[in-house]
Amino acid sequence: MTNDMGPGWSDAAAADDVWDGAGIEAQAGGRTVALFRSGEQVFATDPLCTHGNARLCDGFVEVDAGKASVECPLHQGRFDLADGRPLCEPVTEPLRTYPVRVEGGRVWVALG
Numbered sequence: 001m002t003n004d005m006g007p008g009w010s011d012a013a014a015a016d017d018v019w020d021g022a023g024i025e026a027q028a029g030g031r032t033v034a035l036f037r038s039g040e041q042v043f044a045t046d047p048l049c050t051h052g053n054a055r056l057c058d059g060f061v062e063v064d065a066g067k068a069s070v071e072c073p074l075h076q077g078r079f080d081l082a083d084g085r086p087l088c089e090p091v092t093e094p095l096r097t098y099p100v101r102v103e104g105g106r107v108w109v110a111l112g
């Protein structure tokens, strides 16, 4: 697909494919990312947990005080989806996150 967003932005998925409260794995700019939705907000992160390489798209999206996080499906560590910081043990290393824009029914990710 043509990159309508300008340099640095990659088309990752149809916005409708990212369901509220869930995650999916997607390809963007030749890389694998995880996409998550919480209401109108869509987040993009590296696909694997920094603790044990579990697939975070299989984790659980939670919202606490308006802040979305994902719980790893393997050992239940949690990451803030906005900035990737670890929120509870056993995760201690931050998760890389990427800027996201939803335009034209597509999710665009800036991989940097």
Ligand code: FES
Binding pocket: 049, 050, 051, 052, 053, 054, 072, 073, 074, 075, 076, 077, 090, 091
């Ligand atoms: S692999 Fe994710 S918390 Fe251990």
